[in-house]
Amino acid sequence: MATLLRGDVRVILQPAGPRQYTGAYCPQGVPMAEVRRGPFDGKTDIVARPDGNGELPKHMTFGRGAVVYEYDGRDEQGRAVYRYSPLLSPSHRAVIDGVAEVYAEHALKNTGGKQ
Template identity: 70%
Template sequence: MATLLRGEVRAILQPAGTAQYEGAYCPPNVPFREVRRGPFDGKADIVVRVGIDGEVPKLMTFGNGQVVYEYDGRDRQARAVYRYAPKLSSSHRDVMNGVAEVYAEHALNKAKGGQ
């Protein structure tokens, strides 16, 4: 584990909590639990820089701003916890439509007698 520089805090990315996913887009026939999943969930080798106000950034973006994680406090190890924010992520609708295709394909295969 690398040493932190002054003004840096370790961070971890987590699935969306209720505040982040409530009202987010979910296509028909896709379990709502899929909305919570972000593409970088579980990533823990991240460091954020504390601002001059002593606070960590409220948002963290990836993929040219298409994927957004929102600050949600600290965990027991004093890491900054960022949760996937589907309502703020411009790629969310496209990702969920892809998930819907996978679910539809699986349902079709199951109906045909395959697994």
């Protein structure tokens, strides 16, 4: 659990909402639920520090900038909600291409190898 300093705000990372996933790369055969899913969804051991004006950062990046989460307000517990942003995450296309391969292999297996 992250240590809170005065002014710090607890954070929860969540899957993308419509604002984050609309227009995101999604190959045929891949459900939108996969596009919405971020690699760090559900993490709660993160804190954000407001700037001098009390504003929280608009984005949080992970994996050396490969994964981006976007600020989306507060939840009922007062935590800052950051949602996965496939449009801003440089790693999104490669990850979803891998997911598409798994779905295609599964579909091929279920049809007995017939295309």
